Amino acid sequence: AIHHFDAALALQPKDVVTWIDRIKADTDFERHEEAIKAVEAAVKELPTEHRLIEARIMVYRRAGRFKEAEDYLLRHLEEKPDDDWAHFQLAETVARFDRERGNKHYLLAVELKPDNAIYWMNYANSLDRSRYGVEAEHIQAGYEAVLRALELGPLPSRFVRMARNILVRMGRFDIVESLGSFRDLGRTW
Numbered sequence: 001a002i003h004h005f006d007a008a009l010a011l012q013p014k015d016v017v018t019w020i021d022r023i024k025a026d027t028d029f030e031r032h033e034e035a036i037k038a039v040e041a042a043v044k045e046l047p048t049e050h051r052l053i054e055a056r057i058m059v060y061r062r063a064g065r066f067k068e069a070e071d072y073l074l075r076h077l078e079e080k081p082d083d084d085w086a087h088f089q090l091a092e093t094v095a096r097f098d099r100e101r102g103n104k105h106y107l108l109a110v111e112l113k114p115d116n117a118i119y120w121m122n123y124a125n126s127l128d129r130s131r132y133g134v135e136a137e138h139i140q141a142g143y144e145a146v147l148r149a150l151e152l153g154p155l156p157s158r159f160v161r162m163a164r165n166i167l168v169r170m171g172r173f174d175i176v177e178s179l180g181s182f183r184d185l186g187r188t189w
Contacts, residue, residue: 001025013045016052023055032063050085057089069093084112088119091126100132110145120149121159128166143170150175 005022012018019042026035039056046052053076060069073090077083088109095102106123113119127142146163149155155163160179167176 016042016046016049019046019052020055023059027059027062032059032065035059036063050083054085054089057093061093066093066097082112084109084116084119087112088122092122095126099126099130102126103130103138110148114148115152117149117152117155117159120145120152121155121162124149124166125162128162128169139166139169142166143172147175155179 002022002025005018005025008018009015009022019038023035023038023042026032026038036056036059039052039059042052043049043056057069057073060066060072070090070093073086073093076086077090080086087105091102091105091109093102094105103123103126106119106126109119110116110123124142124145127138127145130138143166146166149159149163164176164179167173167179
């Protein structure tokens, strides 16, 4: 598969989707060093394409190079402090080690781009997992984040179970029912 992506990129080196597929193929096979080289080559071809910058961060994380991902994002945010996606990616990078700091960046991401259900649901999930401070406040804020995501329309299927769990925890069975039945949702129920 990687050879096919390389051939496609030789023909169309500005095709961002092919670059991302090529990078993903390397990471799927845990060829992290090759994926990092592919990201660097892609960024040289398309230096302003934020999807490639996000791909770089994801490759660093999958390779266990969290500090490099964090440092890269912090440098980026020094130049562009209002980039919602950079705050989101920084939250995704640091939340597993520093939940409180991760939540601050999730909050910045949703404040900068309040119409992004994915940001809201990841923020809700992180709040639901938060054990610092007053846990009840995090549970309430996570519930409110789910409600904000639901206001934006149907949730992507990967978030339905997460929303369902938070809503059950809050006793909002009426909203849980609106997400769909087991028959409707299958494994995401």
